[in-house]
Amino acid sequence: MAMHKPSLDKLMQRVDSRYSLVVITAKRARQLTEIALQQDVDKDGEAAGNPVSSALFEVVKGNIKFRRTRQGIK
Known part of the structure; x- marks a missing residue:
């Protein structure tokens, strides 16, 4: 059985x-969408699918790194 979404x-x-999860996932999903549009990938291609799900799986695998640039309002 395939895993549909990471926990x-x-x-x-x-x-x-x-x-942080929402922000990095949204940024990566936008990148994946832009890449797919630039490469003109069809629906049967590997890059096809839900870019948000793909981004979430990349977060779980540790492929996406982030750095907090601001600690917050004091």
């Missing part, structure tokens, strides 16, 4: 907050 527990082991 939140596994995702949270890779990031420091849910906000």
Whole structure:
């Protein structure tokens, strides 16, 4: 049986907050969409599919690194 989506527990082991998870996933999903559009990938291609799911799986695998640039308002 194929895994449809990564669990939140596994995702949270890779990031420091849910906000960070949303931001890095959204940025990576936009990158994947732009790459697919530039390469003119058809629906049967490997890059086809849900870019958000692909981005979440990349987070779980540890392929996406992030660095918090601001600690917050004091």
